[in-house]
Amino acid sequence: MTETKKGWKDLPIGGNILEAGNSQHYFTGTWRTYKPITDLDKCINCLQCWMFCPDNSIVIKDGKMDGQDYDHCKGCGVCAAICPVKAIDMIKEEK
Amino acid sequence: MGKYIALTGAESAAFAMKQINPDVVAAYPITPQTPVAMKFSEYVANGEVNTEYVTVESEHSAMSATVGAAAAGARAMTATASNGLALMWEIVYIASSMRLPILMAVVNRALSGPINIHGDHSDAMGARDSGWIQIFNENNQEVYDSFIMALRIAEHPDVLTPAMVCQDGFITSHSVENVMPLTNEQVQKFIGKKKFKGLITADKPFTMGPLDLQDYYFEHKKQQHEAMKKVFAVVEEVQNEYAKEFGRKYSVIEEYRTEDADTIIMGLNSVMGNVKTVVDSAREKGIKIGAVKPRFFRPFPVDYLRDLLPKFKAVVVLDRSDSFGAMPPLYSETLAALYGIENAPMIKGYIHGLGGRDTNLAMIETVVDNLQKLKDTGEGNLTFEYLGVRE
Amino acid sequence: MGNVFEITWYGRGGLGAKTGAILLADAAITADKFVQAFPEYGPERMGAPLKVYNRISDVEIRLHTAITHPDFIIVIDPSLLQNIDFNEELKDNGTILINTDNSVEEIRSKIKLGNKNAKVYAIDATGISVKVLGKNIPNIAILGAFSKITGLIELEEVKKHIHEKLMTKYGKDIINKNIEALEAAYKEVEK
Numbered sequence: 071m072t073e074t075k076k077g078w079k080d081l082p083i084g085g086n087i088l089e090a091g092n093s094q095h096y097f098t099g100t101w102r103t104y105k106p107i108t109d110l111d112k113c114i115n116c117l118q119c120w121m122f123c124p125d126n127s128i129v130i131k132d133g134k135m136d137g138q139d140y141d142h143c144k145g146c147g148v149c150a151a152i153c154p155v156k157a158i159d160m161i162k163e164e165k
Numbered sequence: 166m167g168k169y170i171a172l173t174g175a176e177s178a179a180f181a182m183k184q185i186n187p188d189v190v191a192a193y194p195i196t197p198q199t200p201v202a203m204k205f206s207e208y209v210a211n212g213e214v215n216t217e218y219v220t221v222e223s224e225h226s227a228m229s230a231t232v233g234a235a236a237a238g239a240r241a242m243t244a245t246a247s248n249g250l251a252l253m254w255e256i257v258y259i260a261s262s263m264r265l266p267i268l269m270a271v272v273n274r275a276l277s278g279p280i281n282i283h284g285d286h287s288d289a290m291g292a293r294d295s296g297w298i299q300i301f302n303e304n305n306q307e308v309y310d311s312f313i314m315a316l317r318i319a320e321h322p323d324v325l326t327p328a329m330v331c332q333d334g335f336i337t338s339h340s341v342e343n344v345m346p347l348t349n350e351q352v353q354k355f356i357g358k359k360k361f362k363g364l365i366t367a368d369k370p371f372t373m374g375p376l377d378l379q380d381y382y383f384e385h386k387k388q389q390h391e392a393m394k395k396v397f398a399v400v401e402e403v404q405n406e407y408a409k410e411f412g413r414k415y416s417v418i419e420e421y422r423t424e425d426a427d428t429i430i431m432g433l434n435s436v437m438g439n440v441k442t443v444v445d446s447a448r449e450k451g452i453k454i455g456a457v458k459p460r461f462f463r464p465f466p467v468d469y470l471r472d473l474l475p476k477f478k479a480v481v482v483l484d485r486s487d488s489f490g491a492m493p494p495l496y497s498e499t500l501a502a503l504y505g506i507e508n509a510p511m512i513k514g515y516i517h518g519l520g521g522r523d524t525n526l527a528m529i530e531t532v533v534d535n536l537q538k539l540k541d542t543g544e545g546n547l548t549f550e551y552l553g554v555r556e
Numbered sequence: 557m558g559n560v561f562e563i564t565w566y567g568r569g570g571l572g573a574k575t576g577a578i579l580l581a582d583a584a585i586t587a588d589k590f591v592q593a594f595p596e597y598g599p600e601r602m603g604a605p606l607k608v609y610n611r612i613s614d615v616e617i618r619l620h621t622a623i624t625h626p627d628f629i630i631v632i633d634p635s636l637l638q639n640i641d642f643n644e645e646l647k648d649n650g651t652i653l654i655n656t657d658n659s660v661e662e663i664r665s666k667i668k669l670g671n672k673n674a675k676v677y678a679i680d681a682t683g684i685s686v687k688v689l690g691k692n693i694p695n696i697a698i699l700g701a702f703s704k705i706t707g708l709i710e711l712e713e714v715k716k717h718i719h720e721k722l723m724t725k726y727g728k729d730i731i732n733k734n735i736e737a738l739e740a741a742y743k744e745v746e747k
Contacts, residue, residue, distance in 0.1 A: 078384040078391070083325065084264035085385050087372035171578070171585045171593070282597070304620075336620050340594035341581045343616075438618035525621045 094142075098125065102145030104160040108137050112157035119149035119158065172344040174337035177305040178244065178270040178330065179204035180344075181312035183214055184352040187268075188239035191219035191230035195249035196282045197334035198272040202244055224249040228256035235265035236373050240316075240359050242267065246334060247274035250288045254295075260327045261296030262389065263374055266319035267327040268312065269297075273434065273485075274334035275520045283521020284334035286433065286486040289462070290494045296389050298328035298396060299463040301433040305342040308332045310413055311460070313347070316356050317403045323395040333435040333485075335521060347411060355410060393464045400461070418469050419458040422448060423476070426455035428536045432483030433459065433495060436517065436524050440483070443529040454533060462495070467502040474499070475508040479540035481532055482514045483524075483552075496549050513539050514549030528553045561708070562623045562647075563610040566640060567632035570602040572695030575721075576632070577608040579699060582717040583709035584612050592617055605636055612708060628706070631655060632681070632698055637663075643670030650674050653701055655681040655694050660746070677705055679745045681737075688737045689730070696734040700741030711742055 120128040127143035150158040192202040234241035408414040484493035496514030567573030581593035592611040679701040681694030
């Protein structure tokens with residue numbers, strides 16, 4: 071986040087943010103205390119974690135669960151709590 | 166040119182709205198604005214406009230619906246008065262900060278309390294820092310013409326700022342007068358198609374009204390500030406075009422018999438008709454007096470006043486609102502505009518007509534007398550007082 | 557202000573004074589006049605006393621004040637007569653039109669006229685209204701009398717505007733009855 075911010079002459083008026091979905095550029099992964107680790111062998115691909123994740127951070131590949139997006143996962147643990155087969159462990163983040 | 170028809174001030178606003186044919190109107194009735202909403206909803210019911218009329222449950226909702234519609238790219242309008250304007254307060258600021266060129270008919274009424282339904286400017290003056298353009302109008306013809314010009318001003322790409330078209334509650338809003346409207350075709354040609362594009366589309370999504378904190382808010386306020394600075398250039402352009410097309414000439418500051426005047430009376434809205442009448446009779450007695458009527462309070466015509474007022478020896482400013490514990494708004498801003506100017510005139514203020522009290526000719530004649538005293542002796546310079554209040 | 561003709565209507569809520577004043581303005585505008593019609597609003601309710609004003613002029617009207625010394629006073633409800641000081645209020649050589657079943661002489665002796673030089677006219681607008689409309693809405697009959705007395709507005713213009721303004725609200729039957737009342741008063745008032 072070291073980019074130079076635009077001045078009043080160059081900013082869109084009215085506080086509009088013209089670039090849709092720009093929250094992707096903001097990495098919230100650094101906020102974590104606990105990190106979800108998924109045992110894909112145990113996973114039954116029910117995708118409840120995907121539905122419940124508040125930060126869109128469950129990675130889906132070919133329709134299947136493929137772990138977490140650690141750039142944006144805040145480590146809330148919702149996925150671990152919802153998982154019916156206990157395939158997700160929350161471990162202490164090492165910084 | 167067309168011919169005169171009889172319209173009240175409220176009907177004049179509604180008639181202009183009809184000819185503009187906005188996409189969305191959301192309004193909630195409040196005396197004395199009610200006939201604006203009532204007349205316009207009649208046009209909607211009769212199929213005379215294509216407008217989506219949103220019947221809302223309060224002024225807060227009226228302005229919210231108008232903001233939503235304008236954000237979606239619609240020409241959106243509303244109307245209110247007094248406590249109604251107060252209730253929409255929060256969203257009034259949001260409309261201007263989102264830079265939505267909404268038009269609002271404001272039928273000026275005293276802001277309670279004690280409760281009063283009649284005309285003074287306390288409602289609009291309270292909203293003077295809300296980031297809206299404010300146009301004040303002496304009579305019904307002005308209300309009509311201002312509405313049509315206001316649309317062009319508000320929607321101009323350099324401006325993109327909402328505008329209030331003000332008139333005095335009851336005094337003009339409920340008074341039938343001669344109004345010469347344009348034809349629908351003339352109005353449509355003058356206003357043109359809305360250039361302010363529909364904003365949120367499926368293939369071009371973006372965010373409006375997001376949280377705006379210390380890192381960007383300041384820049385967005387500066388943008389509003391700069392847009393207001395460009396208003397008068399646009400106003401001049403629009404007024405000239407209006408005069409050229411339709412023969413009715415307006416100016417940012419109207420001058421009446423000022424050519425050789427050494428004293429003038431300044432004020433807003435309907436009282437200026439009474440002032441002009443008294444100027445005429447004073448002139449017959451050999452008093453060199455004129456009248457000056459700013460048509461805009463926001464933006465405040467600082468440069469215009471700095472050019473104009475030093476021509477006179479003494480100036481009286483009439484305010485139809487008070488700022489308790491401070492100087493009344495038109496008076497104080499005029500004083501501020503004149504600060505540091507060589508040959509600045511002497512100046513005195515009067516607070517008049519609160520709660521719709523009739524500012525009659527006798528009262529204005531007293532003002533003329535005191536103005537001559539001010540000119541000759543300096544008595545009353547830099548003071549202000551209530552006009553015609555019972556002791 | 558010299559050539560502005562000023563009228564004050566004295567009435568009560570529900571008698572149609574405001575509609576009368578607006579129709580008067582409408583009719584005068586068609587005669588290329590500049591006009592104003594405006595009420596003095598208090599808390600509005602049926603039966604409360606109220607004043608309505610008209611200004612008619614050949615030149616643009618700039619005034620936005622109440623009328624204090626009219627050229628013409630219309631009293632649409634005679635129960636208000638005792639509260640009106642015609643001597644103080646009416647312009648010299650002004651005119652008074654009163655809705656009353658009294659004769660001009662009778663009513664003249666009852667009102668506060670002092671030694672004011674004034675023309676007084678009487679019209680039983682309530683009588684006409686009750687007879688034609690079946691209720692007391694005397695405003696249109698008053699306009700008929702006003703038209704004859706002053707010549708400021710044409711009867712035909714008033715009729716046209718009654719049609720335009722009131723048809724959707726009241727329908728053909730009521731409109732025709734009002735026009736009957738208008739004509740009856742025009743005929744009846746003694747000039």
